[in-house]
Amino acid sequence: MTLTSFGPANRIQRSPQTHPLTWRLRDDGEPVWLDEYQAKNGYAAARKAFADLSQDDIVQTVKDAGLKGRGGAGFPTGVKWGLMPKDESMNIRYLLCNADEMEPNTWKDRMLMEQLPHLLIEGMLISARALKTYRGYIFLRGEYTTAAKHLNRAVEEAKAAGLLGKNILGSGFDFELFVHTGAGRYICGEETALINSLEGRRANPRSKPPFPAAVGVWGKPTCVNNVETLCNVPAIIGDGVEWYKSLAREGSEDHGTKLMGFSGKVKNPGLWELPFGVTARELFEDYAGGMRDGFKLKCWQPGGAGTGFLLPEHLDAQMYAGGIAKVGTRMGTGLAMAVDDSINMVSLLRNMEEFFARESCGFCTPCRDGLPWSVKLLRALEKGEGQAGDIETLLGLVGFLGPGKTFCAHAPGAVEPLGSAIKYFRPEFEAGIAATSAAVVPPLARPIVVGA
Structure with a gap:
């Protein structure tokens, strides 16, 4: 599987103005470490946020940009941030990055963490400043050992440069960041199950309310955001709301770009940063190259194993939440899977x-x-x-x-x-019902026996 943001050959040149998430990627796939990241305008948005914007200004900018969660649920990020308490006496707060990424057929966050670890750190630093959180955790899928190694190195680089720790950028603001590897459970993608796991408890979801913004990690106000969501924050702060909104295709109700992909028996399986509103057909044919010779597209899923199947006739749907909803399912993580005609x-x-x-x-x-x-x-x-x-x-x-x-x-x-x-x-x-089966049985007539 190709972990790349490249489009078709000679079709797309990545730039900061069109590919805010991926323009800094190296052609050889190696990580972009601190010196190179800063040479590519890295941490400039963080410096702007600390020097020129109040904490409320940052929250309002993200809200005005219309940034939505990129983990699958699509909840407005600025609205979520706005739920954090305003009470200054509640000085212990946490920012959690949901990097569990256990959804089958989804690997977008892995690419960002392995190749652009400082982009995530910068996004968390700006977010921590906005939310007044003094400590952050990257809750990482345990199997992502390469991502863990790269993130830990990037955290140490940022600490040495005064971008994490005490009195960041001379602002008087303190923020510590830790990489926490999980034990490997899909349910940890649910934010309250993630919080329980981080606390050392069984990874069960919690009752809501209270929501994490009021009672989260160790009973303190907590905000949980996905990796790709947080990686959007530097570009929004650095280049502004109107530019960010202009990235999406006409007709899309979602703003910005999205990491999208196609897997299965396609000619060019991979991952690309594309504007919201691109059609699934363009993603499938122009980027993934269509089906391999000898295979025919039977159906496809738009965004992970937890989304409904769609038919080839649905490929003209636009890839944004409302566009996929029109054909009967959810956008999910935006990484599609092609099912070929040989599959039962x-x-x-x-x-x-x-x-x-x-x-x-x-x-x-x-x-x-x-x-x-x-x-x-x-x-x-x-x-x-x-x-x-x-x-x-x-x-x-x-x-x-x-x-x-x-x-x-x-x-x-x-x-x-x-x-x-x-x-x-x-x-x-x-076809799987035995020919010797009895006459039609009423729905749910067969007893459901636990453990049978």
């Missing part, structure tokens, strides 16, 4: 649901028991041993585990691809 959808969904069932924290009954039951039914259908009514039972589970039915968003994300796969490829599921 029952086998693909069985593999996906096994992952989601294993990664459930087990806290709430629908998720803890419903996902393993979907796996059992899919295994039977995959072997041709399904029974009449199994598809209806799966659709019932899609409803029972949908939005608002479970403690967090894990189960709704897990069943979204299942529901869409049955919608578009029901005959493949029906």
Whole structure:
């Protein structure tokens, strides 16, 4: 898999004005360390934020720019920052970077951390200044060992240069930053489960309210943002709101650029920084090069395993939250997967649901028991041993585990691809029902036996 922001050959020249996230990348893929980063205007936005802007000015600038979370949920970042308490007596606050990136088929944050670690640090420094947080943590997926090594080195470089630690840039502001590697759980992508894990507890989501902005790490006000989200902050502060808004394509309701990609049996799998509003067809054909010879596109997911499947006819949808919503699913992380015509959808969904069932924290009954039951039914259908009514039972589970039915968003994300796969490829599921099966059984007639 190519971790690159390059477009098609001779098509795009990256520049600060068009590629704020990736223009500093080296052609050889090596990390950009402090000297080179500063030579490429690194930390200039941080110096501007400290010298010329009040803390409230920074928050308002990010809010006016319309920056939204890049981890998948898409919550407005400035609004989230505005939830942090104004009370100056609450002087212990935390900034957490969600770098867990456990979503299958997603590797965008890995590229930023491995090749541009100082961009993330600068984004966190400006954000910490705005939020008045004195300590920050990068909660990193444990398997990202290279990212951990590069981030730790970059943190030490920033400390030595007076960009982290005490009295940063002579401002009197103190900010410590630590890299914390997790034990490896998908559920840690949920911000309150991440907070529990950081505290040394079991990674279960917490009840909300109270929200982390009021009661977060060790009971103190806490803000949690994704890696790519924080990496957008320096460009917004450095180049301004109107420029940032101008980056997106006409018709997009989201602003700025987004790291997007395509994997699967495409000719040029990879990762590119593109404006919001680019069509999925342009991403698939012009950047990913279309399907490899001998393969045909059967369907695709727009942004990770937790998003619904779409058909080739949906490729003209614009890649932004509202554009993908118009064709029935979510933008997610923006890294798409192409499914070729050799893939059986029952086998693909069985593999996906096994992952989601294993990664459930087990806290709430629908998720803890419903996902393993979907796996059992899919295994039977995959072997041709399904029974009449199994598809209806799966659709019932899609409803029972949908939005608002479970403690967090894990189960709704897990069943979204299942529901869409049955919608578009029901005959493949029906083919798994044994010919000797009894007459049609009413929906949910088969007993759900825990642990069976």
